Amino acid sequence: MNTETLIPKVGVVTDIRIDTPDVKTFRVVGLDGKKVFEHIPGQCAMLSVPGVGEGMFSITSSPTNTEFMEFSIKKCGCLTSWLHAMEVGQQITIRGPYGNGFPVETALKGKDLLFIAGGIGLAPLRSVINYVRDKRENYGKIQIIYGSRSKDDLVDYQEILDEWMQDEGVEVNLTIDREQEGWDGHVGFVPNYVKELNPDLSKTVLMCGPPIMIKFTLAGLKELGFQETQVYTTMELRMKCAIGKCGRCNIGNKYVCKDGPVFRFDELDELPNEY
Amino acid sequence: MQGMMIARAGELLENGTVTRVLGWQTGEFVYDITPAVFESAEELEKGFVYNSFCGNNLSKYLIQASRKEGKILVFLKPCDTYSFNQLIKEHRIVRENVYIIGIPCDGKTDGEFLKAKGVKGILGIREEGDNFVVDTLYGEKTIAREDALPERCRNCKSKKHMVYDELMGEEGEVLDSHRFDMVEKLEAMTPDERFAFWRSQLSRCIRCNACRNVCPACSCEKCVFDNPQSGIAQKAAADSFEENMFHIIRAFHVAGRCTDCGECSRVCPQNIPLHLLNRKFIKDIDTFYGEYQAGEDTESRAPLTNYTQEDVEPSIVYTRGGNN
Amino acid sequence: MPNEVKAFKPKIVAFCCNWCSYAGADLAGTNRLNYPADVKIIRVPCSCRVNPMFILRAFQRGADGVILCGCHPGDCHYTTGNYYARRRMTLLFSMLDYLGIEKERTRVEWVSAAEGAKFAATMNDFVETVTRLGENKRLEDLRCKE
Amino acid sequence: MLKLSLKKLDELFAAMAQSQALYIPADNGGQAQYLRWAPGMKMTAALNTVRSAKDFFFPQTEGLVNFKMTGKTIEVIDPRTEAEDFVVFGVRACDARSFSILDKVFLVDPVDTYYQNRREHGTIVTMACRQPEETCFCTSFGIDPTHPEGDAVCWMTDDALYFEAVTPKGEALKEKIASLFEESDDAAVKAQQAETKAVLDRLPLHTFTAEPLGGDVLMKVFDSPSWKSLSEACLGCGTCTFVCPTCQCYDVRDFDTGNGIQRFRCWDSCMYSDFTLMAHGNSRNSQVERFRQRFMHKLVYFPANNDGEYGCVGCGRCLAKCPISMNIVKVAKCLEGELK
């Protein structure tokens, strides 16, 4: 464990991909050109631009990627705007990994997995999806239900088309909120689409998206007969230290940065509804 | 007085004039009184209190409270009414939703102040004539009321209510106070002495923001010191500059708006005499631009949003007071 | 001359209103009237645009003196701006003095567009005053001096 | 047990200060505050300092890391220099206990090395209480103010100071100062303890306990309707937080010096409206929620994570200092009332 956890390392942005009008994916390596640290899918890192701010971002790339880490970041505040304005070669600071991550080597192992994501919510799941795709033998069937406002707002669309959809045993269901020219796929909100698709009850669900989507999808899943113990999600709250000490990201007695960000819904049920 | 207040508040609740009552509630000890909203005669009977420890200025609570459904009854001491008026002037309180009962005040003290006078382990307090008789863990102690009052009350500027719908007790008068004595004393010091004085005071600041949050003039929706976009946001004063900066800017922002209610100094956990900053501005305004008492009325232009062609030049500062 | 003590060069920020004083500074330039390079001018639309925050900020960042120049009272391009500035600065300077901060570090001067000579003379005088006072210690932020 | 005449107190301070920094509670601005001892400085007569002793290990602001930025590159600089050894003298039992609470936050994995470093360099000399205030309720948390924890413990009678080393650090200190002392029995100390205990029993809050809030009533307490009225008058200032010996929330901020960025941490308060503010929302939007967080943390969340130990030591500072006199005792009593 890094004992100087509050002192970050320097990372270099080696590639910037424009995903959607407000999401970019940044590739980051250390000054030595190698990965800055290893992580578990679902874990996060604190990225910062000194003088602008520091923020927690989920690591979008899979641990199986040995060369670099990727972060898909939506522009919404001061720091993210700055990140979006960066050019390749820019250095930033990075520390981590933080959080518990998804139980890919334990609870999820050998299971059929259903990923449900909305908008930028795909970012933390992408890490798991690619991890699972790379260790195909350890997991069962994979289904991905992903929706966004429009076709242009689908994060990693090219990767979904070129890789995920081509994989055997991976079923991808895409949907967008409203009809759009050049889109012949499904149209409609994610919660409804999930119900329409009526996934098999044996699947373990990994879900991430805007709170409103989570709320309705969870209700839908329960209607279909899923148990809360089958459904994982990942949370985001205000964080400063990322090591469970600065005192702000707690939900009840759990710190999202340390005890989370991945929670099973039955765990969340035991916590106050303050997130 | 307390009995009359409870009775009258009960009546006004009963007859539907008001739906809530903003007053003071008893605590664990005789002195730890909390502002509170009461909604029924029972609640009033149970917890309403008015005594020599009800120092809290309730005006600021009305910014939120007056925007809620229904009319609220508030008890205001004379100095609180200045704050109330100033908030009305700044359109911060919805006047129609407030029913004011003016109540008399003979000065308010607090537990901390008594302790500073050397009283330890306060168990109870009786008022006997002009004295407070304090029952403590270590015996009984008598303090003259005059000595037990903080500076703001010893130099009370007014016993007159500037605004009310109903008055309890007699109408008081605006007083001649000596409230600028200490400011004058500081002005008479050398700059080095003044600097040393203020450093010793402001260096104790822990930036708890109590002075700001209690201040009826500091009613900003978002304070510049909390707003990262303002360029001067700070959470803890990291060094002497930031300590000075916070207090200078805060005093400047309330200059011409501060009614000199003294809450800032009352709440400061570090006993910094913050009112001396505000009073400096008040005194300067009086000297440079003519007597002005914020909160005296709801219409007049505040000194910093006003001018005359003959105003003094800033260079007056070079020629005045504080020998070099 | 490695051991020679470097002469103190003050940092002076001058806020100048666009219509009078900034033009006055331009005129000083046009007439080649010297004043020390320690003075750096920031153009503002009107003296009333100058927030006390800016002045404190300048001291924080290492300024040794701050001067505000505007149109003469009565001549404000915006009619009344400098009247407000006058009140604000009078009170602010008085407060700084009250806190024991050298009052000579701050100044307000009214300089019209025609007063190039006055501008230069004012700046010369102000730099001299501030140089005499020496480095700003009482409103410094040590972090900015590292 | 060692004994020293109070007349020789200055000599003791001088001896302690010889090889390390010494801090004692002294009067400043009419109240007590820990100040670095210098010859001539006297100890306060006040029971306790306004600010707690947590400053020594968790100062209000502290530089974490510096950055130098040139073009697109960043240089990371650890600004720390080896901290000097220091002694804090006169810490009360409540504050002494607060260190063990802070340790449970900062010294658990991942260790906060800034805190740890200061902790290692500090020696705590505690002082037993003689005249508790009515706001004291440390006994409610199992603290004995007549026999505090610490590296070394002192008792002060009318004419003498008694000293007892507890830990190796305390022993090390003892060695440096032992020559000033004489050996003594503990009769005077015992007598004083008994006297103080009698006062403790008369404290208005001596029956107070937070017990009923522990355990599985968490959600019930969380949803209590009383939070609204309890927090109604709260100003949202940070007084309670900042005078509290166990509050440890902090903020991390960057300061642009013009020549680089200094990243520092400073105390933060969960009472502040921007504490949990994010670019796209705030998980604790209203003062009710923020107020609740503070008390839930001390009375429920912290015990839940730390074997039932409360995040409060009963020092009474918040009782004395809250501008509106709302405090943990009132909150706990009210909630307990509801649970009944």
Added chain:
Amino acid sequence: MQRIGVFVCWCGSNIAGTVDVKAVSEALSHEPGVVYSINYQYMCSEAGQNLVKDAIRDYNLTGVVICSCSPRMHENTFRKAAASAGLNPYMVEIANIREQCSWIHKDMPTATEKAIILGRAAIAKVHLNAPLMAGESPVIKRALVIGGGIAGIQTALDIADAGFEVDIVEKEPTIGGKMTQLDKTFPTLDCAACILTPKMVDCAQHEKINIFSFSEVEKVKGFVGNFHVTIKKKARFVDETKCTGCGECTAKCPVKGVPNEFNLGMDNRRAIYIPFAQAVPKVATIDPNYCNMLKNGKCGLCAKVCGAGAIDYKQQDQFVEREYGAIVVATGFNPIKLDQFDEFGYSQSKDVITSLEFERLTNAAGPTSGTLLRPSDGKHPHTIVFVQCVGSRDTSGCGKTYCSRICCMYTAKHAMLTREKYPDTDVYVFYIDVRSPGKNYDEFYRRAVEQYGVHYIKGMVGKVAPRADGKLMVQASDLIAGEQLHIEADLVVLATAIEPDKTARPLATMLTASMDTNDFFTEAHAKLRPVESPTAGIFLSGACQGPKDIPDTVSQAGAAAAKVIGLLAKDKLTTNPCVAESNELMCNGCSSCEKVCPYGAITYLDKEFRMPDRTTMVRRVASVNPAVCQGCGACTVACPSGAMDLKGFSNSQIMAEVDAICQMK
């Protein structure tokens, strides 16, 4: 992160002579965000501008810093160049390294160092610049003139002659104003009516002019180019469209004892009246305070005699809403009340009169048909004392501190005319100073003294005491002779100070136009913009801006008209984008900003906000009208919460400049 281009100008040797321009462009090239940095001989030349344009395109610049001469010189040049290359012109900042650097410093290292710092400050500012768009607002091509005196008439005629519609709102039943009451006018002594009434008729007949007589402005909303005005047409109980002004009704009306305000109460009129023969519009008006029909329903005679059927006892106030591009204030003046001046005996004797009353007494259409008679006994006065500065230049607090400007000249006129018509009359004029700076004015005054033998005495009148025999005892001091004088006068004429009309103050509030402490409208600039109010689109004509005589009034009226024409000739107004902007989320609605705004650009809205606990709360917030704001920034400092900021000179921009300048490097 901006992509900034830095362009350092040599200005021949003007800059390059003392500033090492290469070192400057080199040093600045390392600043954050700078992707391009060069120096060139003449940046303002076409070639230089092309360098900027090319770099903007080639390097995708989002910000440009030009280190050159004063922005007062070439800021616009470079802004235009940037715009032509597709960059928002407000992304350009100038570092003034000529006037404020190379020209004042002789030592190259010093000047170079300073130039670099100034460049850094400009770069720091550009980092925070945002593209600004000049707003546009349409102009309604109609003007409103408030007040139908000579000022209003002249302004209206000039505007209408330029082809724009004009409405005149006059509160009296007729236009014409004070000038209609005058007899002769100085210094040429032509008759006021002879020169005024043709203009009144012109107004009435001009197809572009619409007169709202007996009307007042009720409400004003909007801003320059787009004012929405509600006009109250007060009920006159006579249908204007039907009344022919024949006068039958005014002759028959049985109520005869109504004081005639046109003659200042020195004679009477009827309850239905036409103020004077040449009134425009020549329409009767019923005075409801006296009309029996309106008071108690008994009479109705006027309706019976009216051949046109114009009488309408049921008429109500009417409200007309009109839109205007510009508003001219021409509300004029009134003599002050003399309550505070007991020493002159105005209230005690009918023979102590004001100068305006004197005008009526000498006017052929006046109560005495032009024969100068004492109001008390109708006899010819033989000794007349004129007292100057009654209430003018008065620092005692009873009167006005200013000079009323017209009194010296009209008193000379009165004195002269009296001596001419009644050579047997002794005329004394007591004065403090005689002010006669107009064209041919001093000659006029000297004629009164030298040719007409008027006794001008420098001195003050201390007391006027009516005696039982009807004589007025005038006690005065002769400051030159140093003696006390006692004069037995038959008539005393007081040159009463004039003040703005009482309607001006509420009107100013409606217009958000500023006034001075005397209630005169303030001009946008005392010297350079004398006929404009600081509030855009509001113009000033005549004595509402300050005391003035007819020639000055007419010239100012014309000037105001020219300004209005200039405004109305535009189809659209381009607004300065560097205006204040209020952040509603932070605004407290405290009104501090509004108080210091010289232009009335700030208004308040009650806005509903979603509160954190998902309830809503209505809060008052400031809103800046960008078409009216001139960008001074007074509001930004008045605002304690920092909700108000100024585009182009924002708090953060200025602080960035401060930082850059103070930076230790």
